[in-house]
Amino acid sequence: MLDGYIIAYLNLDEVIRIIREEDDAKASLIAAFSLTDVQAEAILNMRLRSLRKLEEIELRTEHKALTEEKSHLEALLASERKQWGEIARQIGELKKDYGQDTEIGRRRTSFSGVSDVDLDEVATSMIEREPITVILSEKGWIRAIKGHTTEIDEKGFKTGDRLKLMVHAQTTDKLLLLSTGGKVHTLGGDKLPGGRSQGEPVRLMVDIEEGQDLVDLFVYRPGRKRVIASRKGDGFVVAEDELIANTRKGKQVLNVSGTEEAKLIVPVEGDMVAVIGENRKLLVFGIDQLPEMGRGKGVRLQKYKDGGLSDLKTFAASAGLTWTDSSGRTYSKSMADLGEWVAERATAGRQPPTGFPRNNRFTG
Amino acid sequence: MSDDDIPSPEDGAERIVDLRQALEERYLSYALSTITQRALPDARDGLKPVHRRIIHAMRLLRLGPNEAFKKSAKVVGDVIGSFHPHGDQSIYDAMVRLAQDFAMRYPLVDGQGNFGNIDGDGAAAYRYTEARMTDVAMRLLEGITENAVDFKPTYDGSNDEPVVLPGNFPNLLANGSQGIAVGMATSVPPHNVAEICEAALHLIMNPSATVAELMQFIPGPDFPTGGILVEPQASILSAYETGRGSFRLRSRWVREDKGRGVYQIVVTEIPYGVQKSKLVEKIAELLLAKKLPLLKDIRDESADDIRLVIEPRAGTVDPAILMEQLFKLTDLEQRIPLNMNVLDRGTIPRVMSLRRRSSPGSSTARTCWSGAPTTGWAKSPDGSKCSTATSSPISTSTR
Incomplete structure (x- = not known):
């Protein structure tokens, strides 16, 4: 179409003459300048105003620009590489308009690695630290009274039930519970029911198997060790850190089979071990003869013909062995006096010295 | 209701329809319609x-x-x-x-x-x-x-509507999308456009670039509400590679000293998708239930900006521990899921990795490329109907 306009301008006078004089101006135009129908139509519809030369220049430049663009577009359509280049250019423009230096383009979310805050500290700081006395009954009901007391209210137990043991602790402490099956369960001091009620059965808080009973309850202290022993007389040393469990199932520590039961879990307070059997034989040996394990059957502590283990105590050789009888009197024997009873572990032992409690326990 | 009261169908066309089959058919068509016509965005324009x-x-x-x-x-x-x-x-x-x-x-x-x-x-x-x-x-x-x-006809056939928008903007990755259809869902977090552009340019130069390489340009999502992403690099990478994962997003907080050893913590940005008023309510509830022993008070001092003031019980409380507690128990830390499940070419739902999402060019759109659009071309006498338009440089690709 623009070609037509340009031809019109070039031969303006002739075009005017044709339009003025000829009957069928359109056909004459087509014939005279070899125009197409569309071009001729466009020329005839042209305004007189557009006769100004300025328009011609504008038309020329427009024509040039469009021809350029057409060839550019055709090249683009032909070459895939050029298409990608065009896309890249547009992406570049978009990047400029929404770049990191603009208000809307600036990155708002920053990154950071995982923070290294001690989670245990966080957990304990969530609990208010208060002293409590944990009371465990014979039938397995547990509660925690505020404050450290030694007086307990008999009415706090169900009929037929009575106190088994009580422990002073803090709400932030963890309490470890040993069952006859050799499993150790963990209870949080803050999770125990209040002291005014009769408590809750421990079996609701942790999974203790059928037929198993509770043996002992104590406060967890990191770094401390204990001697765990079965009634049959097998045992070993275990670190309290190994006993902590996060689940209700607890941790199997002492492997017992058949009618065997875990009986004792005593803190290590020295380098000597004293054991007394149900047959009232006392044996003393060094704790280094016991292995330190996380889990297992253990080694034989004392040999018995009949019966099993009654009690176990650890003491420092320098301090000597002490025990209290039923009337509250304290006896103590230094290592020199204990010579008769010191032997290898797994031997039978001898009758205990005079004054030893009748009930074969180190605490009368 | 006796048999006489039930009207019989016209033309006596009676069918026994198996209830189970009928339910299955109808529910399937509903499910398909929510997937393709409602909840999942198109991969090409993100809408x-x-x-x-x-x-x-x-x-x-x-x-x-x-x-x-x-x-x-x-x-x-x-x-x-x-x-x-x-x-x-x-x-x-x-x-x-x-x-x-x-x-x-x-x-x-x-x-x-x-x-x-x-x-x-x-x-x-x-x-x-x-x-x-x-x-x-x-x-x-x-x-x-x-x-x-x-363009396709509208639901009553009286108009035309576009099947997809041509888009000179990577909307799917930039703005993200969340939706729940039947049997599947989508969650694409928002990202930073400048970074997406850089990644796209890199991908044009190196069509076989890996997701790890692209992550040099796009380190992760960019939320409109800001915040801090606490997620190790490796986990972000694997999320982008598989198209599924999650990000932990934390509020931005600073410690303001008030003199004499006393300080307060001011939260200036909260995680994406969290309502500020509900957040403050929940923290106040926890405070009253004595579940936050280190916290003394929380105040909302926001105006045009966000400003949540948290007062510790004492100046000796470690702010890091106090914030860890709050992050654990409240919405001050939020998990943002990633599930890049989008409609491939507008029809097939597919979980895509970052690479597929940002690679430019669509084979169907390759017929229309251009620079500046002009109207003169529609009337071009030379017959070449070169449809001129820009097509989305950021869309799914067949690569």
Whole structure:
């Protein structure tokens, strides 16, 4: 179409003459300048105003620009590489308009690695630290009274039930519970029911198997060790850190089979071990003869013909062995006096010295 | 009700229909319709059908960013009448979300009036508010008049609507999308456009670039509400590679000393998708239930900015531990899921990795490329109907 306009301008006078004089101006135009129908139509519809030369220049430049663009577009359509280049250019423009230096383009979310805050500290700081006395009954009901007391209210137990043991602790402490099956369960001091009620059965808080009973309850202290022993007389040393469990199932520590039961879990307070059997034989040996394990059957502590283990105590050789009888009197024997009873572990032992409690326990 | 009361079908056409089969058929077609026509965005322009129709309607109303605002009711009415035969409130809610600068990283709608706020207050009714498009929405529409995309008839056949928007803007990755269909869902977080552009340019130069390489340009999502992403690099990488994962997003906080050893913590940015008022309520509840022993008080001092003041019980409390507690128990730390499940080519839902999402070019759109569109070409006598338009450089690819 623009070609037509340009031809019109070039031969303006002739075009005017044709339009003025000829009957069928359109056909004459087509014939005279070899125009197409569309071009001729466009020329005839042209305004007189557009006769100004300025328009011609504008038309020329427009024509040039469009021809350029057409060839550019055709090249683009032909070459895939050029298409990608065009896309890249547009992406570049978009990047400029929404770049990191603009208000809307600036990155708002920053990154950071995982923070290294001690989670245990966080957990304990969530609990208010208060002293409590944990009371465990014979039938397995547990509660925690505020404050450290030694007086307990008999009415706090169900009929037929009575106190088994009580422990002073803090709400932030963890309490470890040993069952006859050799499993150790963990209870949080803050999770125990209040002291005014009769408590809750421990079996609701942790999974203790059928037929198993509770043996002992104590406060967890990191770094401390204990001697765990079965009634049959097998045992070993275990670190309290190994006993902590996060689940209700607890941790199997002492492997017992058949009618065997875990009986004792005593803190290590020295380098000597004293054991007394149900047959009232006392044996003393060094704790280094016991292995330190996380889990297992253990080694034989004392040999018995009949019966099993009654009690176990650890003491420092320098301090000597002490025990209290039923009337509250304290006896103590230094290592020199204990010579008769010191032997290898797994031997039978001898009758205990005079004054030893009748009930074969180190605490009368 | 006896047999005589039941009307028999016309023409005596009776069928025994198995209930189970009938239920299956009908539920399947409902499920398919939610997947393809409702909840999942198109991978090419990142829009769900309702949003696309809103933008198309706004274009027909000539609501460009420099034009005057028009009543939202007008937009909603046009969308309902011509394009989207569903509820008016849902359409308006969708439009409101497009206008919120705390919900959209690059808002598509410029709203005038009450369009809701980060406290969870809703927008005003659509008879009160006014709206127009933003520059971003205009970029999405670029080239639509030059026959860049296919049009299909609307639900009643009286109009045409675009199948997908041509889009000179990587909307799917930039603004993200969340949706729940039947049997599948999608969650794409928003990202930073400048970074996406750099990654796209890199991908053009190196078509076989790996996701790890692309992550040099796109380190992770960029939320409109800011925050801090605490996720190890490796886990972000694996999320982008498989298209599924999650990010832990934390609030931004600073410690303000008040002198004499006393300090307070000020939270300036909260995680994406969290309502500030509910957050403060929940923290206050926990405080009253004595679950936060290190905390003394929480105050909301926000005005135009976000400012939550947290007072520790004593100046000796370690702020890091106090914040760890709060992050664990409240929405000050939020998990943002990633599930890049989008409609491939507008029809097939597929979980895509970052690479597929950002690679430019679509084989179907390759027939239309150009630079500046011109109207003169439609009447070009030389017959070459070279449809000129720009096509989305950021869309799915066949690579």
